[in-house]
Amino acid sequence: MINRLLVANRGEIARRVFATCRRLGIETVAVHSDADVGLPFVREADAAVRLPGTSPTETYLDAALVLEAARRTGADAIHPGYGFLSENAAFARAVLDAGLTWVGPAPESIEQMGSKVESKKLMEAAGVPVLGNLTPDTATEADLPLLVKASAGGGGRGMRVVRALADLPDEIDRAAAEAESAFGDGTVFVEPYVERGRHVEVQVVGDGEGQVLVLGERDCSLQRRHQKVVEESPAPELSAETAHALHEAARKAGEAIRYRGAGTVEFLYDPQTGRFWFLEMNTRLQVEHPVTELVHGVDLVEMQIQVAEGAGVPELASLAARAPGGHAIEVRLYAEDPARDWQPQSGTLTAFDVPGVSVEFAVLDRAGLGRAGLRLDAGFEAGSEVSTHYDAMLAKVIAWAPTRTQAARRLAGALAGARLHGPATNRDLLVSVLRDPAFLAGRVSTSFLVDRTFDQPGEGPSRAAATAAALALAERSRASRTVQRGIPVAWRNVLSQPQRIELEAPDGSRSTVEWLGGRDGYAVDDFVVVAVTADSVTLEADGVRTTYDVAVAGDAVDVDSPRGHVRLTRVPRFTDPADAVASGSLLAPMPGTVVTVAVEAGAHVEAGQPVLVLEAMKMQHTVSAPHAGVVTEIDVKPGDQVAAGEVMAVVSTGSTTEDSSTTRDSSTTEGGSTTDESEEA
Structure with missing residues (x-):
């Protein structure tokens, strides 16, 4: 019996496992990096151990530190969550060698399915349909497009779509580098890419003795950068015959390796032909497991714990006795x-x-x-x-x-x-x-977000939202005054001119709002001002009243209403000269680490040519030249940490070395363009 369980993970999945442990009466232990010390999962655990540092490599991926945390807290079991060490066979063995219970599959199963190249061979032998593997030498124009994938990774990181054979070697190198950084294994492979296929996966739970319980399928086709965004169960527009065939193929996969615990067998489904192929088996709990739990009425984490404690499929089936619905x-x-x-x-x-x-x-x-x-x-x-x-x-x-x-x-x-x-x-x-008609009709595919353009439902930098923000700011200013408190801003016996404020939306567009403050409150064009507080503004237009909730944090103003959310920023009336940057400056789009600098000072570059690569949030972002010119400055080197908005390089146009200056604001295009590379939780 498990009495105290350590979750070797963070954030949402740690809280998810803790919730089941509390219900079962199992004590919990969290491990956390310095960056995560303030997150809820640390507070909710019965005990928490600091892993010094911030990067995954020096914290959550350090198996020795995690095992030492288990020893110090008296934990008798470890749950890996997903990502990090969850599919690391060496870590699973180390947990078992330490005399602890591993809440996961046997290390041998992790190894068998951990290599996407070897797992395909194993599945083919078990009678599960698979896609063929290609190499730069065997791939032809007829095979295009191609997909480069990390052998040791999960959906996204170390993955590239290749549409020209000439690009294949470079994309393999880039995918391998990203896989090495994310998983410590740079092995990649190449397979045909089905353009508008569907990603359908099957949830299984095995007892390690050859019996496998199948708990339906999920559709995870809606993806961006090969990372899942929307998942659902059961899969829409899937015939009962196809669903049954997928379930049986997943059962064969689990039985072939005598799988133990919760796992997911992923397939690529072609709705045009009705065929499907094995992609990989994730030997862990999936991010999207809640949809299966809600449809089948099961707690998959409880099932994982039950298997780790020795339960067989009959006992697991009793937990899933309720009919799916x-x-x-x-x-x-x-x-x-x-x-x-x-x-x-x-x-x-x-x-x-x-x-x-x-x-x-x-x-x-x-x-x-x-x-x-x-x-x-x-x-x-x-x-x-x-x-x-x-x-x-x-x-x-x-x-x-x-x-x-x-x-x-x-x-x-x-x-x-x-x-x-x-x-x-x-x-x-x-x-x-x-709310999209195609989605509601079940017409989903892995290219859904690429093929379609979506209007944002928020109201954007509308006149009404900007007016509400401006009046709430004015009311805050009025309430904070130490003299004439309670008198509207800019009140005069004889009105001379309106007050004015400029606000900027995330897309760089700006709105100027003017208002008058008199004995009877605020007056603005286009609206009747019904009520104003520092946190709420009610406006009337054409006889229709709408209330806007306004929240202020520094210069940021968030406006929520039935029409959606708008985030605005107050534009200062006067610009600090220290905020000016040289024209052509490449600004860091976010805090991160410089991975590669592709050019040297003095080099000539074309518009869109990569200048450097920045890594943040487990993703690599290529920062490109905003225009053709000469690289007059390189202010960073690989390994440097940069803050958002920091100047990393300058690309100047013309033959002169003198750059004009431009004020740095959110509408500037001087930051260059960025391309986000793929990743997954």
Whole structure:
């Protein structure tokens, strides 16, 4: 029996495992890096051990430190979560050699399925259909497009789509370097890329004796940069015959290696032909496991613990006795900006609230829900700091309902009404996807987000939102005055001119709001000002009243209303000369580490040519020249840490060495362009 369990992970998955442990009466231990000390999972554990440092390599990937933490706290079991050491056979053996219980599959199974090259051979022998492997020597034009994948990694990191054979060697090198950095193994392989296939996976739980329980399938086709964004169960528009064939193929895969514990067998499904092929087996709990839990009424973490304690398939089946029902959809809420090529974001979450949550980290009581329910698995809370050292996922929001359409509507409504202040998120894109007619019709594929353009449901830098922000700022200023408190700003016996404020939206567009303050309050053009406080403004236009909630943090002003969320920034009236940068400056788009500097000072570059590579949040970002010219400055070298907005290099145009200056603001194009490389949690 497990009495005290250490989770060798962080954030949302650590909290998820802790929730089941609390219900089962198992004590919990957290390990944390210096960057994570303030996150909720550290506070919620019964004991917590610091792993000195911030990078994954010196903290969560250091097996010796994790085992020492288990020894110091008296933990008798280790759960690896997902990512980090979860599919590291050497770590699993070290846990067992230390006399601890490993809540995961046998090390031999991890090794068998850990190499995507060798696992394909094993699956082919077991009668599971697989895609062929190619090499730069055997690939031909007829095989294009191709997919380069990391053998030891998971969906995203170390992955490249190649559309020209001439690009294949360089893409293999880049994928190998990223895989080595992320997993400590730079082995990659090449296979044909099915352009509009679907990513369908099957949840299995084995007892290690050759018996495998199958718990339905999930569709994870909606991806960006080969990372899953929306997942659901059961898979839409999938015939019963195809679903059954997938389930049986997954069962064969699990039986072939006498799998133990929870695992996922992933397939590529071609809806045009009805064929499917084995991609890989993830020998761990998947990020998207909640959709299976809500549809089948099971706790997969409890099942993992039961297997680790010696339970067989009959006992596991008793935990899954309830018949599956309804539909569940999960979205991954990321701190990233889809409008800027999915660029990861960092900073303080000044507000984090999702309305209507039924449960957190738990199975829904479907009988008591009525028509739909909402689950939240979050790694952060209001006040948490989103660092640049780890994955950018903030939370998973999951809706269950009797039908797929109801689940999508429930989830979209909750996301649209959420208060998410601080770093930019992909919330608006998720709402657009969930309300998209093609998605609602089940027409999903791995190219869904590439093929379609989505309007953001938020109101953008609208006149109404900007007006609400300006009046709330004015009210705050009025309330903070030590003299004439209570008198509207700019009140005079004889009005001379309006007050004015300029606000900037994330896309760089600006709005100027003018207002007059008199004995009767505020007056603005286009609206009737019904009510104003420092936190709320009600405006009326064409007889329709709308209330805007306003939150201020420094120069940032967040405006929430039924029309969506807008984040504005107050533009200073006067610019500090110290904020001026040379024209052609390449500014760091986010805090990170310089990985590569591709050019030298004095080099001639073309527009779009890579100048350097920055790594942040487990991703590599290529910073390119904004225009053709000469590299007049290189201010960084590989290994340097840079802050957001820091000048890294300067590309000057013309023959003169004298650069003109431009004021640094969020609308400048001097930062160069960035390309985000793939990654996954």
